[in-house]
Amino acid sequence: MELASAKAVxxxxxxxxxxxxxxxxxxxxxxxVLLDINDELGEASASKLGERAAYLNTDVANEESVKASIGKANELMGxxxxxxxxxxxxxAGRTLGREGPWPSEFFNKVIQVNLVGSYNVTKEAAAFMVNNEPTEDGERGVIISTASIAAFEGQIGQAAYSASKGGVVGMMLPIARExxxxxxxxNTIAPGVFLTPMVAGMPEEVQESLGRQVPFPPRLGRPEEYADAVEFIxxxxxxxGETIRVDGAIRMQPK
Ligand SMILES: NC(=O)c1ccc[n+]([C@@H]2O[C@H](COP(=O)([O-])OP(=O)(O)OC[C@H]3O[C@@H](n4cnc5c(N)ncnc54)[C@H](O)[C@@H]3O)[C@@H](O)[C@H]2O)c1
Known part of the structure; x- marks a missing residue:
């Protein structure tokens, strides 16, 4: 299928x-249709994109919120x-840090957003995709989740994040089969280290050191390179049913 005719959440x-x-x-x-919890940025991003874009407040960890937003997106885009x-x-946090064991509440939150959130969107989007007219090849839709190389080489402090991303990788094949x-x-994309607000918040020397750890190209990934992978898939x-690493061959060390 071509992005020119994509109707994407x-x-x-x-x-x-x-x-x-x-x-x-x-x-x-x-x-x-952009689904996010950051209303100010969501509205600004949608208006930057123009009239073929919209923003809907959606908490991916909340099943009802996801269901309502994807229903609305389906209406808006046809x-x-x-x-x-x-x-x-x-x-992130050490499982047994200086202040004692990490509260399971934090662990649970990461799982709810990253893993259960991806599951919520996958099933609710599929419920609309089944109604699409199939292409010549019988295709009705595509779902792409974002894991991380931390699904495979999580660093110290990333127990919750790695578990959530490992879960994203693990659920993909049974759902693709179904x-x-x-x-x-x-499909799933497992990015290496990309220069986005998530990483831009780290001190500059940490960003530079992360960039140098990438065998080739020795720099942080550009968000457009993630979009390249989406377009390819x-x-x-x-x-x-595949997980594609987009990481310049980096293999993260324990810390
Ligand atoms: N940047 C990287 O280096 C990198 C590497 C590997 C994986 N990833 C993954 O890629 C994805 C995108 O990351 P990014 O770097 O663009 O981060 P980002 O922080 O720029 O964007 C994440 C967005 O998710 C939104 N969000 C957070 N909780 C939400 C919720 N409950 N419901 C709806 N929206 C919510 C935030 O408001 C934000 O707009 C994440 O899943 C991240 O784990 C990023």
């Missing part, structure tokens, strides 16, 4: 990787053909 679409994906889809001629899960949080009957493909029907 993008969680976390107000910022970073999600926003770069929205920009790509809009410049190709498609439609997007269908949903692509769902991209970019909403995420990266709360949705095969509908012609809906399910959306346009390549044979890519299904």
């Amino acid at each position: 993008i969680t976390g679409g107000a910022s970073g990787l999600g926003f770069a994906t929205a920009e790509r889809i809009i410049s190709a001629g498609g439609h997007v 269908g949903v053909t692509l769902a991209v899960n970019c909403a995420g949080i990266a709360t 949705f095969a009957q509908f012609g809906i493909r399910v 959306y346009g390549t029907t044979m890519v299904n």
Whole structure:
């Protein structure tokens, strides 16, 4: 399928990787609805994208909120053909730190947003995609979730984040197998370190050191390079049930 005719919902679409994906889809001629909890940025990002974009306040961890927003997005765009899960949080903490064991409440929050949130969007988007007219190849839609290389090489302090992203990788294949009957493909992108607000908040020397750890190219990823991967997956029907690392060959060390 081509981005020019995409009708996309993008969680976390107000910022970073999600926003770069929205920009790509809009410049190709498609439609997007940004689903985020940051209303100020969400509204500003949608208006930057122009009239084929909208913003809806959506907490991905809340099943009802996701259901309502995807229903509304379906109405606004006249269908949903692509769902991209970019909403995420990266709360970190040592499991047994100086202040004692890490509160499970924090662990649970990361799982709710990153993992349960991606599941909520996947199932609610699929419920609309099944109504799409199939392409010649029988295709009705594409779902792309965002894991992280921390799903495979989590660093100290990333127990919750790595567990949530490992869960995103793990649920993808059974869902891709289940949705095969509908012609809906399910894939995951595992980014390395990308220069988005999530990473820009780190001290500059940390960012530079992270960039130097990337074998090639020795720099942080650009959000457009994440959008390249979305475009490739959306346009390549044979890519299904796969996790694609986009990381310049970095393999993270323990810290
Ligand atoms: N930037 C990186 O280096 C990197 C690397 C690997 C994976 N990732 C993953 O990529 C995704 C996008 O990250 P980013 O770097 O663009 O971050 P970002 O902070 O720029 O964007 C994340 C967006 O998610 C939104 N969000 C947070 N909680 C939400 C919720 N409950 N419901 C809806 N929206 C919510 C935020 O408001 C924000 O707009 C995340 O899942 C992140 O874990 C990022």
